[in-house]
Amino acid sequence: MDIFLQQIINGLVQGSIYALVALGYTMVYGIMGLINFAHGEVVMIGTLVTITVAGTLLKAGMPVALAGMAGLMAAVLVCMALGWALERVAYRPLRHAPRLTPLITAIGMSIVLQNLAMMLWGRNYMTFPSLLPKVDFELAGANFTAIQIIIVLVSAATMGGLLLLVYRTKLGMAMRATAQNPAVASLMGVNINRVIAAAFVIGSALGALAGVMVGTYYEIAHYQMGFMLGLKAFTAAVLGGIGNLAGAMLGGVLLGLIEALGAGYIGDLTGGFLGSHYQDIFAFVVLIVVLMFKPSGLFGEKTGDRA
Amino acid sequence: MKNGQFFRPTVSIGLLATVLVALPFVAALGGQAWVRILDFAILYAFLALGLNIVVGLAGLLDLGYIAFYAVGAYTWALLASPHFGLHWPIWAILPLGAGLACFAGVLLGSPTLKLRGDYLAIVTLGFGEIVRIFMNNLNAPINITNGPQGITLIDPVSFGAFKFSGTTQIFGLSLSGPQKYYFLLVALAILVIIVNLRLQNSRIGRAWQAIREDEIAAKAVGINTRNLKLLAFAMGASFGGIAGGIFSAMQGFVSPESFSLIESIMILAMVVLGGMGHIPGVILGAVLLTVLPEVLRYGVGPLQMALFGKMLVDPESLRMLVFGLALVLVMRFKPAGLWPSPERKRELQEAAP
Numbered sequence: 244m245d246i247f248l249q250q251i252i253n254g255l256v257q258g259s260i261y262a263l264v265a266l267g268y269t270m271v272y273g274i275m276g277l278i279n280f281a282h283g284e285v286v287m288i289g290t291l292v293t294i295t296v297a298g299t300l301l302k303a304g305m306p307v308a309l310a311g312m313a314g315l316m317a318a319v320l321v322c323m324a325l326g327w328a329l330e331r332v333a334y335r336p337l338r339h340a341p342r343l344t345p346l347i348t349a350i351g352m353s354i355v356l357q358n359l360a361m362m363l364w365g366r367n368y369m370t371f372p373s374l375l376p377k378v379d380f381e382l383a384g385a386n387f388t389a390i391q392i393i394i395v396l397v398s399a400a401t402m403g404g405l406l407l408l409v410y411r412t413k414l415g416m417a418m419r420a421t422a423q424n425p426a427v428a429s430l431m432g433v434n435i436n437r438v439i440a441a442a443f444v445i446g447s448a449l450g451a452l453a454g455v456m457v458g459t460y461y462e463i464a465h466y467q468m469g470f471m472l473g474l475k476a477f478t479a480a481v482l483g484g485i486g487n488l489a490g491a492m493l494g495g496v497l498l499g500l501i502e503a504l505g506a507g508y509i510g511d512l513t514g515g516f517l518g519s520h521y522q523d524i525f526a527f528v529v530l531i532v533v534l535m536f537k538p539s540g541l542f543g544e545k546t547g548d549r550a
Numbered sequence: 551m552k553n554g555q556f557f558r559p560t561v562s563i564g565l566l567a568t569v570l571v572a573l574p575f576v577a578a579l580g581g582q583a584w585v586r587i588l589d590f591a592i593l594y595a596f597l598a599l600g601l602n603i604v605v606g607l608a609g610l611l612d613l614g615y616i617a618f619y620a621v622g623a624y625t626w627a628l629l630a631s632p633h634f635g636l637h638w639p640i641w642a643i644l645p646l647g648a649g650l651a652c653f654a655g656v657l658l659g660s661p662t663l664k665l666r667g668d669y670l671a672i673v674t675l676g677f678g679e680i681v682r683i684f685m686n687n688l689n690a691p692i693n694i695t696n697g698p699q700g701i702t703l704i705d706p707v708s709f710g711a712f713k714f715s716g717t718t719q720i721f722g723l724s725l726s727g728p729q730k731y732y733f734l735l736v737a738l739a740i741l742v743i744i745v746n747l748r749l750q751n752s753r754i755g756r757a758w759q760a761i762r763e764d765e766i767a768a769k770a771v772g773i774n775t776r777n778l779k780l781l782a783f784a785m786g787a788s789f790g791g792i793a794g795g796i797f798s799a800m801q802g803f804v805s806p807e808s809f810s811l812i813e814s815i816m817i818l819a820m821v822v823l824g825g826m827g828h829i830p831g832v833i834l835g836a837v838l839l840t841v842l843p844e845v846l847r848y849g850v851g852p853l854q855m856a857l858f859g860k861m862l863v864d865p866e867s868l869r870m871l872v873f874g875l876a877l878v879l880v881m882r883f884k885p886a887g888l889w890p891s892p893e894r895k896r897e898l899q900e901a902a903p
Contacts, residue, residue, distance in 0.1 A: 340881070342667075361864070
């Protein structure tokens with residue numbers, strides 16, 4: 244039982260991070276129908292910026308809380324600027340191009356960002372400064388840390404805030420209108436360019452937050468960390484039904500739980516034939532199985548026939 | 551042939567053949583490394599043309615194409631290496647590899663064909679990752695793929711006593727291993743080009759194009775969309791399997807690292823960058839994307855030395871940076887690819903606002 248609980252906790256933490264990253268994918272996809280392959284790299288840049296800023300400030304003798312906040316703010320600002328620039332440079336000029344063209348520019352930008360990060364931060368693993376106190380709790384035989392609780396709570400609060408933004412503000416209304424039909428939305432006076440840029444900027448800010456969380460949680464960062472994380476988060480977004488905000492959140496948490504439980508139990512289930520290094524397979528197997536029965540994800544609307 | 555009015559087809563074909571024959575000898579002047587790069591350019595052209603059947607003709611976005619290449623490569627590696635002590639002849643392995651890859655294609659295709667667009671893309675991507683993870687981990691409890699270390703000492707391609715590795719004398723010419731593979735690969739590439747060309751204008755090819763443009767309408771006029779989509783997957787996969795087998799033999803070594811997602815993406819980039827669905831465009835894309843990183847590899851370091859007198863940035867990352875930028879820029883200014891088919895170009899011009 245304690246293994247079960249332990250894995251639920253681990254899954255919840257990993258899942259909240261997936262969910263935050265997945266939101267970035269799903270917002271962009273919902274509004275412009277584009278897979279922003281470079282989003283994982285934005286998350287990676289967020290983590291590395293925090294390491295540099297918070298690390299430098301800590302060395303200069305600043306208190307931990309202040310340095311941490313400064314690092315987070317720097318990461319969020321840099322990533323927002325990056326998201327905005329990505330949209331301007333790589334996607335906006337191609338809005339009327341064939342469907343696969345922006346996919347290739349996205350991949351190109353992903354390669355560019357990865358190598359830029361390698362030039363700036365080097366190819367070695369970097370340790371993330373510890374910004375949160377290490378306090379352990381125990382509950383029914385399972386251990387968890389303050390960091391884990393904070394990650395889950397902050398993600399939940401952020402997602403709540405995002406839902407409020409999308410469903411209760413004017414900008415949110417404009418976003419939903421653009422997602423439904425950009426041409427009509429622009430006739431109603433919505434500035435499409437601004438809405439799309441906003442989706443990129445907000446998604447990138449969430450990505451930066453997720454990046455800082457990944458750093459605090461695993462205490463390690465690397466210029467290639469964004470790729471697999473982005474892939475998993477994208478899988479989560481598709482699992483929930485891409486373009487659907489609640490779907491991305493639930494898909495992320497679900498994916499985290501499935502992975503954690505799968506890694507914990509696969510050895511027992513297969514009599515030791517498959518070990519926990521098959522962890523990465525679960526995400527994709529579950530995805531394929533779900534899409535076989537629900538072709539547009541768990542919570543996705545049925546896509547139109549001309550999609 | 552609009553621009554080629556001055557040349558009669560026979561003349562241009564003769565010219566092309568001369569260039570193709572001379573190329574490996576010209577490249578050899580710069581060292582055997584360049585012949586190998588040439589080999590890879592053609593191998594990738596072969597792969598890209600296989601993917602072109604799936605993506606370009608039938609319009610099914612496949613991000614896991616490398617999985618079929620991996621199946622072919624591992625089939626060859628396992629059946630013709632000391633790993634299991636098996637040394638089967640090419641006649642047996644290559645068709646078997648193609649067959650297994652084809653089977654994998656149908657296996658992936660059948661449950662996923664009702665998915666549309668990007669949902670299909672992510673499922674194929676997942677499939678590719680699953681195949682790679684299995685190859686990475688199937689070394690325990692029974693050692694099948696030898697895990698991340700990969701399989702070494704794989705037999706080269708050989709027809710009877712004629713081996714493709716090492717140097718041989720033919721007609722007074724001394725041919726190195728890579729040069730021999732070059733001619734084998736050119737022959738295979740011509741084969742896949744012929745298949746592509748014949749398919750494009752066949753009943754099947756036109757049905758694929760109909761599915762690509764509008765699946766509902768295609769169904770309405772009586773096209774069996776399910777079977778035809780499966781056929782596209784299976785054919786693309788078989789070509790991937792053949793290419794994988796040759797890759798395995800040419801390298802003498804395979805490991806799961808060669809079959810990561812980025813490889814699938816690169817092949818897709820070749821197809822899209824060159825001009826989706828247009829055979830010369832796809833070949834151009836494949837050759838460019840294979841040769842460009844190599845040219846940059848040899849060019850970036852010395853260029854920095856010449857300009858600044860010292861190495862400012864790591865040439866390896868600068869090379870990939872330039873490569874990524876090139877992808878973005880080409881797509882930015884040539885959204886339909888470098889060499890799109892005339893029809894597609896026309897469609898785009900009409901669709902432009």
